[in-house]
Amino acid sequence: MEMKMFIVVLGLLVGSLMPIGGAASSPDTRGEGNHSSYIKKPFPVLSFDYDHVRLPFEISLWVLLASLMKLGFHLIPRLSSIVPESCLLIVVGLLVGGLIKVVGEVPPTLQSNIFFLYLLPPIILDAGYFLPIRPFTENLGTILMFAVVGTLWNAFFVGSLLYGVCQLEGVDLKHVDLLSCLLFGTIISAVDPVAVLAVFEEIHINELLHILVFGESLLNDAVTVVLYHLFEEYSSVGTITVTDVFLGIVCFLVVSLGGIVVGAIYGILAAFTSRFTSHTRVIEPLFVFVYSYMAYLSAEVFHLSGIMALIACGAVTRPYVEANISHKSHTTIKYFLKMWSSVSDTLIFIFLGVSTVAGPHRWNWTFVIMTVLLSLVARVLGVIGLTFVINKFRIVKLTCKDQFIVAYGGLRGAIAFSLVYLLDPVQFPMRNMFLTAIITVIFFTVFVQGMTIRPLVDLLAVKKKQETKRSINEEIHTQFLDHLLTGIEDICGHYGHHHWKDKLNRFNKKYIKKCLIAGERSKEPQLIAFYHKMEMKQAIELVESGGGSKLPSAMPSTISMQNIQPKKTPQDRALPQLSKSREEEIRKILRTNLQRTRQRLRSYNRHTLVADPFEDGWSDVLIKRKKIIEMEKKISQMNNHLTVPAPPPDSPTVARARLSSDPQVWGTKAVTESIPTIKVDLASPQSPDPVNEFGSKASQPKESKEDGGLMMKAPCPAKEKKEKDKMAYEDDDDKEPQRLTRCLSDPGPAAEEDEDEPFLP
Amino acid sequence: MGASQSGRVPEFQDLADKTGFSIEQMKNLHNRFMYLTQDEDTLRREHLENMTDLALNPIRRQIIEAFFDTRNMGEKEKGCLQEIGFEEFVTVLAFFKPPKPHIAEEERKTIKKEKLRFLFNMHDTDNDGVITLDEYKRVVEELLSSTETIGAETAKAISDAAMLEVASETVGRMGPDEFYEGITFEQFMQILKDIEIETKMSVHFWNLETMHCGK
Numbered sequence: 001m002e003m004k005m006f007i008v009v010l011g012l013l014v015g016s017l018m019p020i021g022g023a024a025s026s027p028d029t030r031g032e033g034n035h036s037s038y039i040k041k042p043f044p045v046l047s048f049d050y051d052h053v054r055l056p057f058e059i060s061l062w063v064l065l066a067s068l069m070k071l072g073f074h075l076i077p078r079l080s081s082i083v084p085e086s087c088l089l090i091v092v093g094l095l096v097g098g099l100i101k102v103v104g105e106v107p108p109t110l111q112s113n114i115f116f117l118y119l120l121p122p123i124i125l126d127a128g129y130f131l132p133i134r135p136f137t138e139n140l141g142t143i144l145m146f147a148v149v150g151t152l153w154n155a156f157f158v159g160s161l162l163y164g165v166c167q168l169e170g171v172d173l174k175h176v177d178l179l180s181c182l183l184f185g186t187i188i189s190a191v192d193p194v195a196v197l198a199v200f201e202e203i204h205i206n207e208l209l210h211i212l213v214f215g216e217s218l219l220n221d222a223v224t225v226v227l228y229h230l231f232e233e234y235s236s237v238g239t240i241t242v243t244d245v246f247l248g249i250v251c252f253l254v255v256s257l258g259g260i261v262v263g264a265i266y267g268i269l270a271a272f273t274s275r276f277t278s279h280t281r282v283i284e285p286l287f288v289f290v291y292s293y294m295a296y297l298s299a300e301v302f303h304l305s306g307i308m309a310l311i312a313c314g315a316v317t318r319p320y321v322e323a324n325i326s327h328k329s330h331t332t333i334k335y336f337l338k339m340w341s342s343v344s345d346t347l348i349f350i351f352l353g354v355s356t357v358a359g360p361h362r363w364n365w366t367f368v369i370m371t372v373l374l375s376l377v378a379r380v381l382g383v384i385g386l387t388f389v390i391n392k393f394r395i396v397k398l399t400c401k402d403q404f405i406v407a408y409g410g411l412r413g414a415i416a417f418s419l420v421y422l423l424d425p426v427q428f429p430m431r432n433m434f435l436t437a438i439i440t441v442i443f444f445t446v447f448v449q450g451m452t453i454r455p456l457v458d459l460l461a462v463k464k465k466q467e468t469k470r471s472i473n474e475e476i477h478t479q480f481l482d483h484l485l486t487g488i489e490d491i492c493g494h495y496g497h498h499h500w501k502d503k504l505n506r507f508n509k510k511y512i513k514k515c516l517i518a519g520e521r522s523k524e525p526q527l528i529a530f531y532h533k534m535e536m537k538q539a540i541e542l543v544e545s546g547g548g549s550k551l552p553s554a555m556p557s558t559i560s561m562q563n564i565q566p567k568k569t570p571q572d573r574a575l576p577q578l579s580k581s582r583e584e585e586i587r588k589i590l591r592t593n594l595q596r597t598r599q600r601l602r603s604y605n606r607h608t609l610v611a612d613p614f615e616d617g618w619s620d621v622l623i624k625r626k627k628i629i630e631m632e633k634k635i636s637q638m639n640n641h642l643t644v645p646a647p648p649p650d651s652p653t654v655a656r657a658r659l660s661s662d663p664q665v666w667g668t669k670a671v672t673e674s675i676p677t678i679k680v681d682l683a684s685p686q687s688p689d690p691v692n693e694f695g696s697k698a699s700q701p702k703e704s705k706e707d708g709g710l711m712m713k714a715p716c717p718a719k720e721k722k723e724k725d726k727m728a729y730e731d732d733d734d735k736e737p738q739r740l741t742r743c744l745s746d747p748g749p750a751a752e753e754d755e756d757e758p759f760l761p
Numbered sequence: 762m763g764a765s766q767s768g769r770v771p772e773f774q775d776l777a778d779k780t781g782f783s784i785e786q787m788k789n790l791h792n793r794f795m796y797l798t799q800d801e802d803t804l805r806r807e808h809l810e811n812m813t814d815l816a817l818n819p820i821r822r823q824i825i826e827a828f829f830d831t832r833n834m835g836e837k838e839k840g841c842l843q844e845i846g847f848e849e850f851v852t853v854l855a856f857f858k859p860p861k862p863h864i865a866e867e868e869r870k871t872i873k874k875e876k877l878r879f880l881f882n883m884h885d886t887d888n889d890g891v892i893t894l895d896e897y898k899r900v901v902e903e904l905l906s907s908t909e910t911i912g913a914e915t916a917k918a919i920s921d922a923a924m925l926e927v928a929s930e931t932v933g934r935m936g937p938d939e940f941y942e943g944i945t946f947e948q949f950m951q952i953l954k955d956i957e958i959e960t961k962m963s964v965h966f967w968n969l970e971t972m973h974c975g976k
Contacts, residue, residue, distance in 0.1 A: 395859045395960055395963050395965070396960045466955065471926055471952070472919065472922055472923045472926060473923050473926055473927055473952050473953075474952075474953070474955065474956060476900070476901060476904065476919075476923055477880075477953055477956065478956065479904055480820065480880075480900065480904060481880075481956075481961060481962060483818055483819055483820045483824075483904070484820065484824060484880075484883075484962075485857070485962065485964060486818060487815055487818045487820065487821060487824040488824070488854070488857055488964050489964055490812065490814035490815050490818070491797070491809065491812070491815070491824075491854075492790070492793060492854065492964065493793050493796070494964065494965065496964065496965055497965075498964075499814075506817065531915075531918075531919050531922070
C-alpha cells in the first residue's frame with residue numbers, strides 16, 4: 001500500500017519535472033504580448049505565471065525528489081541492506097535522466113559551481129564539526145602520509161602510465177600529452193569524502209580504519225588543489241621546469257596551512273561570538289553555520305583549500321561553542337547539519353546519475369579500461385608501500401586486513417567529476433574522454449567496491465565499531481592514564497606525543513578557555529564537565545523512557561551507596577537513648593514503609609507530566625543544590641538527632657539520585673559525629689515520619705504514615721525525583737526550613753495532609 | 762667512563778633479557794638514569810621531585826611512588842624503598858613498553874594483565890587487594906586538583922557515582938546488608954577491558970635523539 005502510493009507520487013513528481021525543462025527552453029513571449037495591445041481584457045481571475053518562481057520551484061522539486069528517494073529506500077526492507085544508498089541514488093538519477101531525455105528535453109547537469117559552493121560545504125562542515133578529535137590527532141601522522149604522499153604517488157603513477165599507454169601504437173590517443181595525463185591522474189587519484197562517508201557510515205567498521213580513510217579523503221584536498229592548478233596552468237605551455245615544481249611545493253604548504261589558518265580564525269571568531277549569546281539563544285546555531293560557510297568562501301577566494309578551512313573551523317569551534325550555547329541550540333546545530341549534509345549527499349548522487357545520461361561522452365575502450373585498472377593498482381601499491389614505512393613508527397601496527405580495507409575504501413566520487421567538468425574544452429580537447437573515464441571509475445568504485453565492501457568486512461571479520469557507552473570510570477582512567485604517560489615521558493626525558501598534548505591542554509586551559517567560554521564554565525575541569533554531561537544524558541534517557549520503572553540500560557543491580565560505605569562498627573555509633581531492639585524495630589518499619597512508598601512512586605512516575613526541566617534549568621538546579629547543601633549543613637549541626645539506617649535497596653536510579661546529590665548523608669561526617677543525624681525527605685509525597693528525638697514517640701511509629709525514609713534529597717537532576725523536586729522546590733522553597741523544624745519538634749497530622757497534595761497528580 | 766661503560770654491557774644484557782629492552786635502549790635509559798641522579802648510583806625521591814617537568818602533573822606523587830613501590834619489583838608485599846638502583850628503574854619502565862606486533866593472544870593477555878596490575882597498585886595504596894571508596898576518591902581529587910575552583914562535594918559525587926557504576930556492572934544484585942568492599946583486581950580488569958591498555962599504556966623508547974641526557 002505504501003509502496004503503491006509512493007510510486008504514484010514519484011511518477012507525479014517526475015512528470016512535473018519534464019514540462020519544467022520544456023518551459024525553460026521555450027522562449028517566453030507572453031509578457032511582450034500584453035504590453036503591445038491596448039485592448040481591454042477581462043480581469044484575469046486566475047493566471048499562470050510560472051517563470052518568476054521557476055528557479056526556486058525547480059530546486060525545491062529536486063530536493064523533494066531526493067528526500068522522497070531516501071524515504072523510499074527504507075520502505076523496501078531488504079534492499080537497503082544489500083545495496084548502499086549511494087548506488088541506489090545514482091540509479092535513480094540515471095532513470096530520471098533517461099526519462100527526461102526520452103521526453104526530448106536536455107537533462108540538467110551537475111554544475112561545478114553549484115556543487116562546490118552549495119552542495120559540498122554542508123557535508124564537509126558536518127564531518128568537521130563532528131570529527132572525533134582524539135583518534136584523529138593520534139593518527140595524524142599516518143593520515144597525512146596517506147593523504148599527501150599517497151595522493152602524489154597515485155597521481156604520478158596513473159598519469160605517467162596512462163601517458164605511456166596513450167603513446168602505444170594502435171591506440172588512437174597520440175594527441176593526449178603528458179601534462180594532460182598527469183592532470184587526469186591528479187583528478188582521479190583523490191579519494192572522495194562524500195563517497196567514503198556514504199559507504200563507510202553503513203558498514204560500521206572500527207574507529208581506527210574509519211578515521212584513516214576518512215581523514216585521508218579530507219586532507220588530500222590540498223594536494224589535489226595544488227596539483228590541479230599546477231597542471232592546468234602549464235598544460236597550455238607544455239613544459240614544467242624545476243622552478244615550477246619548487247613553487248608547487250611552496251604553494252602546497254601555503255594552500256594547506258593557509259586553509260587551516262583561515263578556518264581557525266573564523267572558528268575562534270565564532271567561539272568568541274557565542275560567548276555573548278546568552279540572551280539571544282535563538283540565533284546561536286546561525287553563528288556556527290555562517291562563520292563556517294564564510295571560512296569556506298574566504299579560503300576559496302584565495303584558492304586555498306576550502307575543505308581544510310571548513311574542517312579547521314568546525315573542529316576549533318566545537319569545544320568552545322558547546323560550552324557556551326544552550327542545550328537546544330546544540331541539538332539544533334546537530335540536526336541541521338545532519339539534515340543539510342544528508343540532502344546534499346542525496347542530491348549529489350542523483351545529479352551524478354542524471355549527468356551521466358546528459359554529459360557528452362566519448363568512449364574509448366583502452367583509455368577507460370586502463371584508467372580503471374591503473375587506479376586500482378596504484379591504490380593497492382600505494383597503501384602497501386606506505387604502510388610498510390608507517391608501521392615502523394606506529395605503536396599499533398596496521399595489519400594486512402587493515403591495509404586491505406584502507407585500499408578498498410578509496411572511493412572516488414563527485415569531486416573528481418566536478419573537477420573534470422571545470423576543464424576548458426578548448427584547452428583540453430579530450431575532456432569528453434576524460435569525463436567518460438571518470439564516470440566509469442566513479443561508477444566502478446561506488447557500485448562494485450561500495451556493494452562488496454560490506455560482505456567483505458564480515459568475511460574478513462574486521463573489527464566493528466564498539467557501541468560503548470562512555471562511562472565515568474573510563475573517563476577517569478583515561479585521564480589518569482594520560483597524566484601517567486606524560487609523567488613517564490618526562491621522567492624518560494622523551495618529549496613525545498603525550499608531552500606536547502599535555503602542554504597544549506594546559507595552554508588551552510590557561511588562556512584560551514578564559515577568553516572564549518562565558519562565565520564559570522571556563523574553569524570547569526573536563527572531568528566535571530563530562531560528569532555533568534553524563535548526568536544530563538541519563539536524565540533525558542530516563543524521561544524519554546517514560547519514568548523510572550523501566551530503565552534504558554538494563555541494570556538489575558540493587559546496589560546503593562549504602563553497600564559501598566564501610567560498615568560502621570557498633571562502637572562508632574553512640575546511640576545514647578535507643579536500645580538495640582528499638583533500633584531494629586524502627587529500621588524494619590521504615591524499610592517496609594519505604595518499600596510501599598517506592599511502589600507508589602513508580603506507578604505515578606509514568607503519568608507525571610514533566611514540564612521541560614532541562615530548559616536552561618541547569619544553573620538553577622545547581623543553585624538549588626547548593627542551597628540544599630547549605631541547609632543540610634545547618635541541620636547536621638543540630639545536636640538532638642536520631643539516626644535512621646539506610647533504606648532498603650533502591651532502583652539504581654534512585655540510589656544514584658541519592659548519592660549523587662547527598663553530600664553529607666553518606667559521607668564520613670556520619671562517622672565522625674558521635675550523635676547521628678536525622679534527615680528529612682522533602683521530596684517524598686508523604687510527610688516525614690514524626691520520629692522525635694530520644695525516641696519517645698519512636699515506640700509507636702505510625703504505620704499508616706508512609707514516610708519517605710527520612711532522607712533529605714538535594715535536587716538530583718538526573719533521576720526520577722527530578723520532577724517532584726522541581727515541583728517541590730517551586731512550591732516550598734521558602735517553607736523548607738520551617739517544615740524541617742516543624743517535623744522535628746511538632747509533628748502533626750495537619751503537616752502531613754497538605755504535603756500530600758502537591759506531589760500527587 | 763669508557764671503561765665502566767664496557768663493563769656494564771653484560772649487566773645490560775641480563776637486564777635487557779629480563780625486561781625486553783634492546784641494548785641500545787638500555788644504554789639510553791642508563792644515560793638518563795645517570796642524568797636524573799646526577800651521577801650517583803641510586804635514585805631517590807628528591808631527584809624525581811626536583812624535576813620541573815613533573816611539577817605540573819596532578820598525579821606526580823603517585824607516579825613517583827610507583828617507582829619506589831616494591832610491588833612493582835615483583836614482591837607481594839607493599840613496601841616503600843627509599844632509593845632504587847638502575848635495575849628497579851628499568852623494571853618499572855618496562856611496564857610501558859609497547860607490545861610487539863605479532864604476538865600470541867595469550868601473551869597479549871598476560872601483558873595486559875601486568876599493565877593493569879601496575880595501574881591497580883597505583884590506586885590501591887594500602888595493598889589490601891581492593892580499591893576502596895576513599896582511595897578512589899583520592900584519585901579523583903588528585904585528578905581535579907589542578908583546578909582551584911573544585912568543591913569537595915563534586916569530587917565526592919563523581920567518585921561515588923564511579924564506584925556505584927563499577928559495583929553495578931560487576932556485582933549485580935546485592936542485598937541491603939551486604940557490604941561492597943571495593944574494586945577488586947578482577948573487577949578492575951573488567952571495567953577497563955574496553956580500553957586497549959596494552960597499546961594505550963605505552964611510551965616510545967626508540968627515539969635516541971629526543972632523550973635529553975644533559976651531555
